[in-house]
Amino acid sequence: MELPLVVGVDGSDHSLRAVDWAADEAALRQVPLRLVYAASWENDSDTPLAHVPGKASANELADFVVDTAAQRAQRREENLKVSFQISHEDPVPALLREGHNALALVVASRGRSRLAELLLGSVSLGVAARADCPVIVLRGSHDNQAKAGTRQRVVVGVGERPQSTAAVRFAFDEAERRHVVLEAVHVWRRSLYETPVPARQPGDPATSHEQRAADSLAAALRDAVSDRPAVAVLEHVVEGAAHLVLLDASARADLLVVGAQRRRGPYGLQLGRVAHMLLHHSACPVAVVPQAT
Structure with missing residues (x-):
């Protein structure tokens, strides 16, 4: 059917x-x-x-x-x-x-x-x-159309957990249909007890946090990149608060894709904080993709 x-x-x-x-x-x-x-x-x-x-x-x-x-x-x-x-x-x-x-x-x-x-x-x-x-x-000003958005970009938020797979594949499919760039964003944060390191000079090695985040993002994208080689992918690893980073990314996207990190609340299933914030404030349509448990 x-x-x-x-x-x-x-x-x-x-x-x-x-x-x-x-x-x-x-x-x-x-x-x-x-x-x-x-x-x-x-x-x-x-x-x-x-x-x-x-x-x-x-x-x-x-x-x-x-x-x-x-x-x-x-x-x-x-x-x-x-x-x-x-x-x-x-x-x-x-x-x-x-x-x-x-x-x-x-x-x-x-x-x-x-x-x-x-x-x-x-x-x-x-x-x-x-x-x-x-x-x-x-959400946002989507120009009443899905076909040829003005920004020519799909953004996907990629978490650290393996459950991100469904959202990643959905985002690759949407980018391929629209013939647009896919921007994959992975957000990381250092521990509250860590002191920020001084700004690096060109040529300095990446911090261990950034390297782990970059490796995690590459691993999350690997299978989808192999299956959809025609999709142009931009990989962004950013330190910060996930909802703020993705809200910023939504301003340059025609579609923002996130996984549904659901939690049990007093009135049944509720969305996680990041998805909840994006649905309230995103500058573009938001696709919430159920994740395997």
Whole structure:
């Protein structure tokens, strides 16, 4: 069975931009696009949808939102196969269920509620934290397109653990599809008790920390580089705080890829601190890739 790319829709401008991006991505991957609308999203009565005549019922609103999104996707990619699902449940479980049989989930960073103008939507966080497949949250100015972004670069954050493999492979695949450079970033920090060494002069050997970090990054990339020799790769080893380094990198990327370092919290699975910060502040779309445990 050909797995689709799934995008959540709610009729907001943000979700319509997500449809544009997802249509491009589905065309790049040559897979169908599936639109998912959850009925509970229509409860934001204080922010009605534009262009909906009169006071539409829940079913009429759902049909309107899905039809509008489907037509928009087909206009963008006329040969794209588009299907849809209207669900009478909360959006997070609806999208998580669709994610069981999806290549990836695409969600906007905001919905239709006024609170969403201030905070990253709970839907985006809930789905990114718990989905079985990669989740792409459309932050930043992504120019409504996945095909030929203005920055011509995919960035992947590579951790020290072997679980980084899934995120690395996803990033290589995306860079190859877009025919762009892949920048692999590995962040390291010295111990709190270590005194910073003086600045090195040209020709001085790298510090042991930097060398270990460079070796770790090269090892994490080795198999993917071998499998995708056409992808141009820039390897960056940087000392600092991971979330700050990656936020800086997001300003020069069309897509930022990170592994989902999940932890158990009082309300179930939650994202790790780095991914959480990136989803709130990244300058470009963020792909959160589940890691093997």
